[in-house]
Amino acid sequence: MTFPERPAAQPPAEDDEPFGRSSAPPGSPGDPLDRLALLGASWTWVLASALATLVFGVLLLVWPDKSLHVVAVLIGLYLLAAGVFQFVAAFAGHPQAGERWSRLLVAVVYVVAGVLCLRGPRLTITVLALIIGMVWLxxxxxxxxxxxxxxxLAHRGLAFGMAALGVVAGIVVLCLPIESAVALTRLLGLWLVLLGLAETAAAFALRSALRR
Structure with a gap:
């Protein structure tokens, strides 16, 4: 879930940036960190993440009876896409180094889990549920x-609430036995739809904040 920083009134001093910047002038096309920060702080980027989440959630709800291999591919593609959005969102604004690394670690978790889903055509329900539960947790x-x-952090209360629900969802998936792909896809699809709706609300709230 991507929640960018609140729009800053003034840009921080260059010495306060936890990640070193390039020698290019500020705002120039040659500064990749500036480009990532602008992209991650954009409300359209948050909206794109929300739409991607909604699309995969709806697909899983519409096709709950597909084969386990198809479900694993859909979940793997979603996790890879979420990892990309999380990576870019980590550079939005000017968070402290520890907070930025925690967001980058979330991106790595998503990408690794996505690769495991895509490279495991013989995944069982138990293994797939274990991957999803660990990712959520x-x-x-x-x-x-x-x-x-x-x-x-923009929408701090909403971000905390959704993260706490993710912890609960991860514990539920890890503790409760899931015996069919249909049950797993419905659970995951419902969660992604709710998450996508929350991200959509956050995107439009961020747009209003930026306009003010």
Whole structure:
């Protein structure tokens, strides 16, 4: 889930940036960190993440009876896409180094889990549920940490609530036996739809904040 920083009144000094910048002038096309920060802080980027989440959630709800291999591919593609959005969102604004690394770690968790889903054509329901449960649990815990530590996080309360729900969802998936692909896809699809709706609301709230 991508929640950028609140729009800053003034840009921080160059010495305060935890990640070193290039020698290119500020705002120039040659500064990749500036480009990532602008992209990650854009409300359209948050909206794109929300739409991607909604699309995969709807697909899983519409096709709950597909084969396990198809379900694993859909989940893997979603996790890879979510990893990209999380990576770019980590550079939005000017968070502290520890908070930025926690967001980058979430991106790595998503990408690794996505690759495991795509490279495992013989995945069982148990293994797939284990991957999803671990992703929800780890990303939820890191999301809770980011929401508590970063007082400049946009929609901090919403981010904390969704991260806490992710922790609960991860524990539920890991503790309760899921015996069919249909049950797993419906659970995941419902979660992605709710997550996508929350991200959509956050995107439009961010647009209003930027306009003000």
């Amino acid at each position: 780890i990303s939820g815990m890191l999301g809770v940490y980011a929401a508590v530590a970063d007082k400049q």
